[in-house]
Amino acid sequence: NAGVMQNPRHLVRRRGQEARLRCSPMKGHSHVYWYRQLPEEGLKFMVYLQKENIIDESGMPKERFSAEFPKEGPSILRIQQVVRGDSAAYFCASSNAGTDYEQYFGPGTRLTVT
């Protein structure tokens, strides 16, 4: 039973390029969450999605960031025109029912903007 899958594990982008981060939830899970972690910090919530719906995007920066979870395929976190401050580890988590259930995390994508 595969866990949460994220790819790529490491991503290097130059300033101004686009970054696409992918997340496949655990089998049977329909709730996906994205978090960002800066060095020596805890994780900060970005967005919560269910299939074809954004439920809570209160943690997403207003510009350059977008997320989707299509009917088929993985969830995508997209960062346009990356800047150095976007360098961080981005974690995806999934759960099978939402509130009051465990969220299981993927290994993360480490984005470095040069």
Added chain:
Amino acid sequence: SQQGEEDPQALSIQEGENATMNCSYKTSINNLQWYRQNSGRGLVHLILIRSNEREKHSGRLRVTLDTSKKSSSLLITASRAADTASYFCATGSSGGSEKLVFGKGTKLTVNP
């Protein structure tokens, strides 16, 4: 705003000793979850405790929750070098939002 705050920020003990980490939070919660993160790796879920529970065990782990004091503790008994990691508490709030709010973590070092 930061919800969970772990204490201490760093803890160094000898193998075989017990390690206790604390977490305080500010608002009403549905549940509180503890996670472990090894350096540069993803998070491993340890325990979820619901707001109507006071204590939970899993192997060498014991978690308590005191909603009147808005605090939780994680106890690791008979620690091993492999327990060296950062430990985070994360709260799931009441009120419909499903996001977890994390503290900055406690960095635990277990010396062989």
